[in-house]
Amino acid sequence: MIYFEVVALSFFVLAVLIIAFILVYLKIINVQGSKHRKWKNIAEILVRDAIFNEEADPGLVHFPIHHRTTVLLKNKRFRNLLTQEILSAKKNMSGTAALFLQRLYLQLKLDEFALEDLSSKKWYIKAKALQDLGIMNLKNYLSKIYRQTNHRNELVRMEAQIAVIKLTGFEGLRFLDVVSYQINDWQQIKLLNELSYLPASNFNGIENWLLSNNESVVIFALKLVKNFHRFELHEQVVDCLACSSDRVRYQAITALEKIYNESTSAILLERYDQEVLKNRIAIAKALQQIGSEEDLPVLVSFIAQEEPEQKRTLVRTIANISPNGLVQLRLLPESNVAPLSLIIKQIEGELLT
Amino acid sequence: MSWQSIIVDIFTYGLLAYSVLLFSCYIFIGIYSIGEVKTHLFKNSFTDFRQLASASQAPGMSILAPAYNEGANVIENVRSLLSIHYANLEVIIINDGSKDDSLSKLIEAYNLYKTEYFVNEQIKTKVVRGVYKSRNKVYKKLIVVDKENGGKADALNVGVNIAQKDYIVCIDVDCILEQDALLKLAKPFLENTKQRVIATGGVIRIANDCVVEGGRLVAVNLPKKMLPRVQTLEYIRAFLLGRMAWSRLNGLLLISGAFGAFDKEIVIKCGGYDHHTVGEDMELVVRMRRYMEELDLPYKVAFIPDPLCWTEAPADFKILGRQRNRWTRGTIETLKMHKVMFFNPKYGFLGMVSYPYWFLFEFLAPIIEFVGMFFFILFSVLGLTNWRFFFGLLAVVFTFGFLYSVFAILMEVLTYNQYKRRKDILKLILTAFIEPFVFHPYVVWSAVMGNIDLIQKKNAWGEMTRQGFNTPKKEN
Amino acid sequence: MKILIAEDDDLTLRTLEMRLKKDGHEVIIARDGRDALVRIEDSSPDLVISDIMMPYTSGLEIVAALRERVKYTPIIILSGMGQEDVVLEAFQLGADDFITKPFSPSELSIRVRRFAMASQK
Numbered sequence: 021m022i023y024f025e026v027v028a029l030s031f032f033v034l035a036v037l038i039i040a041f042i043l044v045y046l047k048i049i050n051v052q053g054s055k056h057r058k059w060k061n062i063a064e065i066l067v068r069d070a071i072f073n074e075e076a077d078p079g080l081v082h083f084p085i086h087h088r089t090t091v092l093l094k095n096k097r098f099r100n101l102l103t104q105e106i107l108s109a110k111k112n113m114s115g116t117a118a119l120f121l122q123r124l125y126l127q128l129k130l131d132e133f134a135l136e137d138l139s140s141k142k143w144y145i146k147a148k149a150l151q152d153l154g155i156m157n158l159k160n161y162l163s164k165i166y167r168q169t170n171h172r173n174e175l176v177r178m179e180a181q182i183a184v185i186k187l188t189g190f191e192g193l194r195f196l197d198v199v200s201y202q203i204n205d206w207q208q209i210k211l212l213n214e215l216s217y218l219p220a221s222n223f224n225g226i227e228n229w230l231l232s233n234n235e236s237v238v239i240f241a242l243k244l245v246k247n248f249h250r251f252e253l254h255e256q257v258v259d260c261l262a263c264s265s266d267r268v269r270y271q272a273i274t275a276l277e278k279i280y281n282e283s284t285s286a287i288l289l290e291r292y293d294q295e296v297l298k299n300r301i302a303i304a305k306a307l308q309q310i311g312s313e314e315d316l317p318v319l320v321s322f323i324a325q326e327e328p329e330q331k332r333t334l335v336r337t338i339a340n341i342s343p344n345g346l347v348q349l350r351l352l353p354e355s356n357v358a359p360l361s362l363i364i365k366q367i368e369g370e371l372l373t
Numbered sequence: 374m375s376w377q378s379i380i381v382d383i384f385t386y387g388l389l390a391y392s393v394l395l396f397s398c399y400i401f402i403g404i405y406s407i408g409e410v411k412t413h414l415f416k417n418s419f420t421d422f423r424q425l426a427s428a429s430q431a432p433g434m435s436i437l438a439p440a441y442n443e444g445a446n447v448i449e450n451v452r453s454l455l456s457i458h459y460a461n462l463e464v465i466i467i468n469d470g471s472k473d474d475s476l477s478k479l480i481e482a483y484n485l486y487k488t489e490y491f492v493n494e495q496i497k498t499k500v501v502r503g504v505y506k507s508r509n510k511v512y513k514k515l516i517v518v519d520k521e522n523g524g525k526a527d528a529l530n531v532g533v534n535i536a537q538k539d540y541i542v543c544i545d546v547d548c549i550l551e552q553d554a555l556l557k558l559a560k561p562f563l564e565n566t567k568q569r570v571i572a573t574g575g576v577i578r579i580a581n582d583c584v585v586e587g588g589r590l591v592a593v594n595l596p597k598k599m600l601p602r603v604q605t606l607e608y609i610r611a612f613l614l615g616r617m618a619w620s621r622l623n624g625l626l627l628i629s630g631a632f633g634a635f636d637k638e639i640v641i642k643c644g645g646y647d648h649h650t651v652g653e654d655m656e657l658v659v660r661m662r663r664y665m666e667e668l669d670l671p672y673k674v675a676f677i678p679d680p681l682c683w684t685e686a687p688a689d690f691k692i693l694g695r696q697r698n699r700w701t702r703g704t705i706e707t708l709k710m711h712k713v714m715f716f717n718p719k720y721g722f723l724g725m726v727s728y729p730y731w732f733l734f735e736f737l738a739p740i741i742e743f744v745g746m747f748f749f750i751l752f753s754v755l756g757l758t759n760w761r762f763f764f765g766l767l768a769v770v771f772t773f774g775f776l777y778s779v780f781a782i783l784m785e786v787l788t789y790n791q792y793k794r795r796k797d798i799l800k801l802i803l804t805a806f807i808e809p810f811v812f813h814p815y816v817v818w819s820a821v822m823g824n825i826d827l828i829q830k831k832n833a834w835g836e837m838t839r840q841g842f843n844t845p846k847k848e849n
Numbered sequence: 850m851k852i853l854i855a856e857d858d859d860l861t862l863r864t865l866e867m868r869l870k871k872d873g874h875e876v877i878i879a880r881d882g883r884d885a886l887v888r889i890e891d892s893s894p895d896l897v898i899s900d901i902m903m904p905y906t907s908g909l910e911i912v913a914a915l916r917e918r919v920k921y922t923p924i925i926i927l928s929g930m931g932q933e934d935v936v937l938e939a940f941q942l943g944a945d946d947f948i949t950k951p952f953s954p955s956e957l958s959i960r961v962r963r964f965a966m967a968s969q970k
Contacts, residue, residue, distance in 0.1 A: 024765025031772035035779045039802055042779075042786050046795050064860075071864055071954065072871075105860075112861050115953025144415035151419050175416060205563035209428045217951075236566065243430070328493045362491040369489040426902055427932040456882075458902045460935055510942060511913040552904060587883060587905050 052097075059098050062089060063105040070124040071109065071117045081123055093128060103130050107155050118157075125156050138164060143173040150176065154183030162187050169195035178207050185214045190223035196237050197228065203236040211240070212247060220248070230256050235265055242271035246278045254279055261291055270299050277306035285311050289318050300326075301333050308337040316341060320348050328359045332366070339367045381757050388745055389766060395734055396773055403780055406617040410788055413617075413678060422556040426458045432562050433461045433538030434555055434634065438546040439528035440466055444473035448482045450546050453588025455515060459555040464515050465532050466546065470499075470522025479517050484508045496530040496645035499523035504535065525630075526646035526653040533645050536637060543654075545631045545684060549580060549590050554681035558634045561675035568671040571661050572635045574620075574628035575676075576612040578791070579605040580683035590683050595797040600693060602804050603812040604686040610781040613678060613788070620676035624727040626662070628674070630654030632682035639664065650710070652703015659711050666720045680789055694819040701823025704736055739820035771809055778805035850965045853877045853894040855885035855911060856927065857903045861950070865898065868954040869961065882906025886914055889922070896964050897924040898948075901935055909939055916943040923964050927952070 066089070075081040092098045103125075110121045125131065137149035138161075150168060153161050165187065168180035177199075184192035203211075229241035230253070242260065245253050257279065260272035269291075276284050288303045295303065307315060319338050323331055338345035346364065354360050425431045436454055440447055447466075454464045468476050479485060490504035498520070505517040520531050529543055540562060542555065554575065561573045581601035584592040596602045619625040628635075630653065643660045646653045658674065665672040687693040708731065715732065717724040752758045782801050785791070792798060852874050856862040859880075866876050877892055879885035883905035889897065897915060901908035908926055915922050926939045926947040936947050945964075948957055 024762070024769050028765070028768035028772045031769070031776045035772065035776040038776075038779045038783050042783055042798060042802075043795065045786060046793075046798060049790075049793075050795075067860075068863070068867070072867060109860055109864075110951075112858070112951050113864070113953065114951040115955060117864075117954050118951065144418070148419050179419070202566040204566050205430070206425075206560060209430045209563065210424060212430065213424050213428060328491070329495070332491060332493070359491055359493070362489075365489040366491045423902065423929065427929060427935050429934055456905055456907060460932075509913070511910050552902075589904060 059101050063102040067105050067109045070120045073120045143176050147175045147179040150179040150183050154186040159187050170199050189218050190221050208240050238268050239271045242275045246275040251279045266296050273302040280310040285315050304333040304337045308340050311341045313342050316345050332363045335363050335367050402618040403614050406614045409617045409621040422553055425556045427460045431461045434540045434542050435536035435538040436464045436542045437532030438466050438544050439469050439525055440546045441469045442471045442473045444475040447475050449588045458552050462514055466517045467528040467532050468519045469528040476519055483512050495641050498527050498530045526648035530645040540634050541637050542634045549683040551681045557677050568673040570675050571639050571672050573675040575632040575681050577629050577631050578680045578683050579686045593791045595792050598688050601686040601688050603808050606804050609785050613784050614781055616676050623673050625674045626727050627655045628658050650706040651699050652707050656707040662723050697816050697819035698823040701820040702827045739817045742817050743821045851875045851894045852896045855879040855899040872958050900927045912942040912944045
């Protein structure tokens with residue numbers, strides 16, 4: 021029986037200890053808060069002076085650093101705060117302003133700390149260091165960064181992949197040759213976003229990536245074809261339509277929409293019957309952009325077999341290809357009964373607006 | 374030993390065993406959630422969500438917001454939904470046969486016209502009277518649906534039928550969303566390559582006494598009234614510890630109806646929201662999981678702990694009681710509909726852990742507590758109570774509850790720290806101390822009443838009257 | 850020239866402000882879309898520079914609102930890269946120019962000068 025009292029008492033003591041910890045923690049936060057505001061001010065001034073520097077050559081500039089700031093730099097918290105300020109400015113600036121910011125970063129030797137973090141065993145510190153070096157565009161660390169692009173921690177390799185593209189542009193994509201992990205959709209969005217900053221270039225490698233054993237690499241390669249309009253790869257993309265993965269075929273369909281030639285719509289329509297619903301929808305949507313008068317009879321013939329949702333997509337495609345499309349649709353016996361009659365009405369309404 | 378004392382012994386030691394089991398689960402949940410919260414925060418710290426806002430590859434999301442007699446605030450609420458950062462978005466407001474002027478107000482404010490729209494009835498619903506769109510190009514994301522009244526589940530199903538994007542986001546129209554809410558909710562759908570993410574749940578936080586301007590939360594305050602304040606604590610406990618741990622185990626059974634995203638294809642294949650239950654939000658998640666288990670497809674239900682959605686909590690006992698009564702009925706109905714999974718190894722973790730946990734601790738806990746009290750009084754009258762044992766156990770239960778709440782407050786302070794002032798945190802701790810005496814017995818009572826009502830087949834939705842958000846509330 | 854900048858990122862906002870003030874323009878700042886609309890009404894700027902993603906009211910709505918006004922006010926949209934669809938939408942609604950982030954302050958000042966010259970004609 022006595023145990024109950026002991027257990028209850030120990031729970032209570034533990035709760036009190038946690039409360040004490042919370043109060044101490046809040047106190048520390050509070051004190052740091054006011055210091056933080058002061059530091060932020062110092063950091064902002066440094067960053068602003070760097071951006072609006074009048075010096076013509078960013079390579080020569082030497083920023084005057086107050087002695088107080090030099091001392092503060094030994095403090096890790098201040099350093100992190102200043103680094104953050106420089107990084108967020110760098111993300112928004114280009115041209116000479118960006119070069120001045122890089123100069124400031126190097127002059128304060130912040131890269132040395134990033135390098136130290138890079139060999140940390142904690143994944144989030146490592147990943148952050150990779151991100152920082154990439155944003156600051158420090159090319160001399162390329163080989164160290166490149167090594168991490170197939171790191172077993174997902175976040176680390178994601179940041180490394182982004183960083184190599186920041187540093188070397190399309191050249192950086194060569195990590196796709198060796199990457200053994202799947203590249204998730206979120207990472208693909210980030211990579212494509214990164215590539216969109218670069219001046220257009222006819223980079224190599226897509227042909228090989230289209231044949232990769234890593235499904236996500238094939239999907240990414242198809243997105244590259246799409247985004248960079250690589251018309252010359254039409255044939256290879258068509259080959260992907262025979263792939264066993266639904267997701268790959270889906271990407272191939274949407275890629276063909278962007279690099280179509282006179283044979284594309286016929287190829288897609290031929291695939292239509294064997295495809296899964298999601299891909300049939302994709303084909304119908306692609307035809308809305310690239311279809312022509314000749315495709316109408318085949319498209320109209322698909323209507324009967326489909327579920328209402330897909331009927332709607334098909335009707336929209338047919339109506340958008342040519343006014344003649346709606347005429348042909350109305351010849352169908354089922355065009356006077358729901359749902360098709362209602363669908364046609366909806367699409368007619370859409371065409372008017 | 375007399376037979377009476379044998380009964381008393383069975384009863385007391387049974388109660389003790391149950392408490393020990395319950396405590397073990399809570400301790401496990403508390404500790405297990407820490408790692409998940411930590412990983413999430415580290416990941417967030419260097420993620421730029423804005424990249425998703427305008428990416429053409431971002432998954433399409435349809436917001437479904439059912440509205441019933443929301444005329445007072447509907448214009449503002451829709452405005453706030455339209456200002457959410459997300460390009461691949463449509464906002465579908467479903468007017469569930471409101472008796473007020475909601476629809477005409479919307480038509481006027483957003484320059485709406487009635488379109489010829491074919492509603493594909495993939496899920497059977499009440500009649501749709503019209504689908505409206507705006508003539509103003511800026512509002513091209515907006516769709517307003519007018520339908521005959523059929524309740525929340527039916528309204529959401531209409532939304533599912535009309536939605537044209539791949540994912541649906543169900544929210545209460547009067548919730549206040551952070552502007553990056555959808556970005557964070559959409560990301561888990563993009564992250565998994567091995568499992569299909571079928572749903573993502575978000576956190577609900579209590580908005581009472583917070584400052585709201587133009588449909589946007591500008592300042593977070595701790596509720597001044599006792600009742601919403603206890604619920605603030607309750608929500609922190611449930612979302613930051615409970616759901617986080619369950620999500621790490623991939624055993625999450627409940628996504629709040631006020632804020633969650635779902636894979637539309639699976640929702641339709643499962644038949645949408647079930648309007649036979651008052652707990653349609655929980656039931657849908659359970660059904661979707663069951664569907665994936667039965668087809669043996671790898672899947673995940675994700676959860677985002679960031680405070681993204683703020684809603685007003687009931688501020689008086691009567692409405693709170695009705696809400697909890699309804700939650701109880703929803704839980705029981707859901708458990709009943711899917712009882713085949715109870716300790717059924719065919720359903721894997723879902724059948725062997727999630728479902729039994731929900732049954733033993735979410736459904737049974739209030740009943741056991743209530744019955745325990747009842748017998749205690751009975752035994753006391755009969756002079757059979759072992760007082761020392763009773764008060765000892767009570768003290769353990771009470772201190773454990775307090776410790777768990779304090780731990781939740783600690784996690785809140787270390788992570789999102791929404792209530793920055795020391796005074797507020799102290800108030801929360803005091804609330805944790807008082808809760809077992811006032812709030813908790815009432816919640817248990819409401820849950821027991823829910824059981825009784827269900828037996829008597831009272832299925833009506835407890836009406837939830839809310840105080841409006843319309844006027845910016847000034848802090849005193 | 851009187852220029853209104855609507856941008857919710859503090860650093861970008863102040864960089865723009867400093868650059869344009871240096872160039873001798875009068876600068877009005879707004880930290881969210883709703884504030885921007887109020888200030889447009891109050892001070893009738895000659896040029897608006899606006900971010901797309903902002904609290905309360907998006908840059909697109911500001912474009913639409915500007916085009917409903919009697920006085921023609923040119924508007925430059927600030928956008929991130931890879932936002933082609935949104936930029937296109939902005940142009941359909943009547944935006945005059947766009948600048949992508951990351952941007953170079955000096956390039957911005959050249960573009961603004963172009964609008965200033967056009968307004969003097």
